[in-house]
Amino acid sequence: MLNRRNFLTAAVGVAAATGLAACAKEDDSSSGSTSGGSKAIVLGFSQVGSESGWRSANTDSVKSAAKEAGYTLKFSDAQQKQENQISAIRSYITQGVDVIAFSPVVVTGWDAVLKEAKAKKIPVVLTDRSVETSDESLYVTLVGSDFTDEGRRAGKILEKVIAKAGLKGDVKIAQLEGTTGAAPAIERAKGFKEVMDADHADDWKIVVSQTGDFTRAGGKQVMAAFLQSNPDINVLFAHNDDMGIGAIQAIEAAGKKPGKDILIVTIDGVKDGFIAMSEGKINAIVECNPLLGPQLMEVVQKVKNGETVERWIKTKEGDFMQDQAAAALPTRKY
Ligand code: AHR
Numbered sequence: 001m002l003n004r005r006n007f008l009t010a011a012v013g014v015a016a017a018t019g020l021a022a023c024a025k026e027d028d029s030s031s032g033s034t035s036g037g038s039k040a041i042v043l044g045f046s047q048v049g050s051e052s053g054w055r056s057a058n059t060d061s062v063k064s065a066a067k068e069a070g071y072t073l074k075f076s077d078a079q080q081k082q083e084n085q086i087s088a089i090r091s092y093i094t095q096g097v098d099v100i101a102f103s104p105v106v107v108t109g110w111d112a113v114l115k116e117a118k119a120k121k122i123p124v125v126l127t128d129r130s131v132e133t134s135d136e137s138l139y140v141t142l143v144g145s146d147f148t149d150e151g152r153r154a155g156k157i158l159e160k161v162i163a164k165a166g167l168k169g170d171v172k173i174a175q176l177e178g179t180t181g182a183a184p185a186i187e188r189a190k191g192f193k194e195v196m197d198a199d200h201a202d203d204w205k206i207v208v209s210q211t212g213d214f215t216r217a218g219g220k221q222v223m224a225a226f227l228q229s230n231p232d233i234n235v236l237f238a239h240n241d242d243m244g245i246g247a248i249q250a251i252e253a254a255g256k257k258p259g260k261d262i263l264i265v266t267i268d269g270v271k272d273g274f275i276a277m278s279e280g281k282i283n284a285i286v287e288c289n290p291l292l293g294p295q296l297m298e299v300v301q302k303v304k305n306g307e308t309v310e311r312w313i314k315t316k317e318g319d320f321m322q323d324q325a326a327a328a329l330p331t332r333k334y
Contacts, residue, residue, distance in 0.1 A: 044099070
């Protein structure tokens with residue numbers, strides 16, 4: 001983990017026109033120059049979308065950290081579409097930005113555009129999510145969480161939740177997966193399954209599992225269908241808080257008590273998740289920290305300076321049981 005350090009004093013920015021990809025939402029927050037008068041680093045950032053509370057907090061963190069660092073940020077929201085991200089990255093290459101950062105919506109399909117960036121000698125930093133690539137030199141580093149470990153932590157905290165609730169007999173789990181093909185969906189499912197296979201091959205079973213696309217609406221709709229097909233579900237593992245919150249609405253609409261009739265473990269730790277947990281509707285949350293902006297800007301500076309950076313800069317995170325929610329809620333930063 002890199003130490004956080006002081007950034008360059010921010011210079012006041014003026015918005016500039018963009019020429020970025022059609023379909024995606026774009027904006028520029030330009031600083032122009034650093035306080036020392038040298039040219040500001042130009043960072044092209046392609047965000048996944050605005051699918052969740054986590055994502056909003058992540059976007060705010062990136063924008064405010066770029067401003068704080070005095071960088072010119074070219075920001076694009078891909079609305080959860082890979083083609084929009086590829087267009088945005090191509091546009092950043094054409095504009096000749098200093099560094100490109102992006103949070104890939106899915107893991108595969110990036111080699112061609114990353115090769116184009118490499119050919120123009122523009123370094124690429126991944127943030128939040130990883131990619132699968134044939135050539136490791138196509139990106140410099142990943143700043144983000146260990147999603148497999150988050151899945152494992154979800155499995156381990158579910159053991160505590162089950163013990164606390166005194167749930168006896170078969171554990172029938174519904175899993176709400178994140179966006180199909182996205183690193184957090186693949187890896188959280190993998191980590192959770194590792195715990196199941198190692199310690200609960202006989203007593204836990206995932207009876208239904210489907211994507212809710214990391215959205216509240218998706219979580220609600222898919223959970224309603226789960227309850228129809230499998231009314232005896234007694235545990236929900238949702239890959240993020242937003243889907244868990246959507247599912248809570250479906251559970252209540254079905255006349256059941258979330259957090260009691262159906263024990264719920266989610267991932268993220270956004271404020272709304274903590275509110276639901278303090279109301280007794282979520283039993284435990286595995287934290288995934290979205291406040292990656294300061295670390296990202298630090299890495300971008302180092303990359304621009306030609307310094308070596310770690311291949312994966314992991315985020316520090318904690319886990320929370322329901323009885324910690326009320327005390328933790330006022331201190332949550334996102
Ligand atoms: O990639 C991080 C995940 O993406 C968060 O857990 C989820 O809320 C977001 O949409």
